[in-house]
Amino acid sequence: MTGIYPKAKGKTTAALIAALLLLLAPAEGLAAIGCTLTNPAQDLKYLFPDMTTYREEVRELHRMKNGRALYNVLRERLGSDLDPVYETYETPYTIYTVFKGKDVVGIVHGVNVPGEGGVIQVFISADPKSGAIRQVFYQRLESVVARTLRNRAFLDQFKTLSLADYYKHDYYKVAEPASEQDRIAKLKSPLPDQRGKKDYEASVRGVRKNLILLDIFIYEQRNEPFFQRTQEALAKVKK
């Protein structure tokens, strides 16, 4: 077997090339894919039977301007701490834009969230214009109630929900617990008992996290007025 640099003459050259490659590398670009579709063509085709092409975009908070601030934005809008193993600052995200010809027919994005038994990968297919959910589906789902959570009737409850609905829910659950306008409160757990409840809650949280990140990555935080209004309204309620 021969290498690209025979060792008799290649020792110094090899070291120099390696050092050069390390120096050329952008210092901030140090990560790989966090939550991608394992077979995007197959999965996207299933979601969009008429699609012709798709485009992948890798987004990384730590490579974005104000990335650290945006990570804090995510935490704050999620309303819970980010897991140090499953939800790190360096986690990369892939956004799939789906086309039929030249028309955008869908946007798909996935996140990891920690469940009771391990990782839960929650993907959403969003309406490209409104950002509202068209479909929710799991990829990896390490849960004792995985089959129940994959139930189509349960996942269909998320259809047409938006990030604004999640923000509004934060207000309604405190100020008007029985409000008809609280769409998140109407979500019904598919679980017959308490077994797997944490995974159900992690799934609902995962959808929210997904929508927040899409709002940051794609929609220029157009749902932000709802978050601000929620904070103001809650402040009034607490007074």
Place this chain on the structure above:
Amino acid sequence: MNFGRFLRIGCVTALTLVAAATSGAAYDGEGAQNTTTPPARQQKSEQDPFGNLKVEEKLPDLAPAPEEEPGWFRRLTRENFQFKTELYSQFTYGYKTEESRDLYSRQSVGLEVLKRFSTKTATVASFNAQLRLTRRDNFIPVQNDMEGADREDFYLEYHNLYFDFYNAFNPFMGQSARSSNVGRFNLRIGRFYLPFGLNLQSDTHGTLFQLSNDRNFGFERDWYAGFWGSLGRHVNYDLYYMLGSGYGMDFDGQSGLLAGRLSLGNRYLNERGLEGGISVMAGERVSAHSAMRSPSVMERAHDTGIIKTFRFGLDGRYTRMVPGGTLTLANELSAGQDEPDRVFTNLHQAEYLDRSRRWGIGAQYRRFWQDIPDLDPMEAHASDRADAAVALEFTRFFRNDVGNARLHWIKFNVERQLERMDGKRDWLFTLQYYFYW
């Protein structure tokens, strides 16, 4: 009309008038726009803090933000570009395995580049390269460094080095055909894992446990060109022509290998934790080590190192939750010929990963058997025809990202060699430090 009835009608009328008056007062007070809304409900609606907010519905700007310095190099290294660095340190002690009793040492610094290329409406290609500058001392044949036998001292190695071209026939297709064939014809050119067994869907770049291919063929990666993709939701395929030279892109007169694999669609992994497939490989490859270990193969190869090869493989991997974590069971079986010898390989592996992803344990048994017919019957032992070992491993993870974005661990591995074609059987103790970010 009696007095009683008159009184009831009078009371009802009076109550109706009072109610109407009260209602009218409330109506006037609440506003006159929605006459069907009950007063209380309307009161709540008025207090709804989100009443006048609406989400703008328009297509966002999906193109990446323009770079401040739009030079080609900056675009190349910023847009859908990922750069990873790797530190690798391994020490293995084999008490009497080889003549040298010094500690085997393998130290390396490496990098990986991943780049995607896109048009406005499609990701059309990607590139992946892995390089390592490695320093080896006192080499002994550990299972995760078969290539290192000829690389004492410093050596610059490449591992992955390939392009993928997605939906390669799209330029020749109409819209309807493109839609029908999304993900079906992806072209791969370069050096990557052999499309045989589980290796295509397993990242063994930094691990101590390896799969069967390295021992089975003399290399785990090769130069190749061919197609991969989905045949519906249930089955994926891989079909390649390979050079059959392993590390170097060498043309030594071998005809190369044709390899095909059918594997379960990804939905089986996602929904049931199941992976698996069947693989076939046939043709000619160059492997000096494989030729040297069998006199009959060497004779047939006429000292060229070119080996006529045939393999059929069956593999499977099952991942499921168990109390406290995840259990993964993997198996690879293959049978065939390195002409004129028959060969049979089997590998069985079990791994447990704690739910915290902070620690894991694993066990592996592997055996490679070759029916070498020219052995002297008086001297031959069954173990002269086989290499077999069982290994146990403990890993402490400092970082173990779900998508392998960052890996940071220390592994301790103990291997008991049960059979060896060449050399004494013994114990190997390995300590490895690995950091990938």
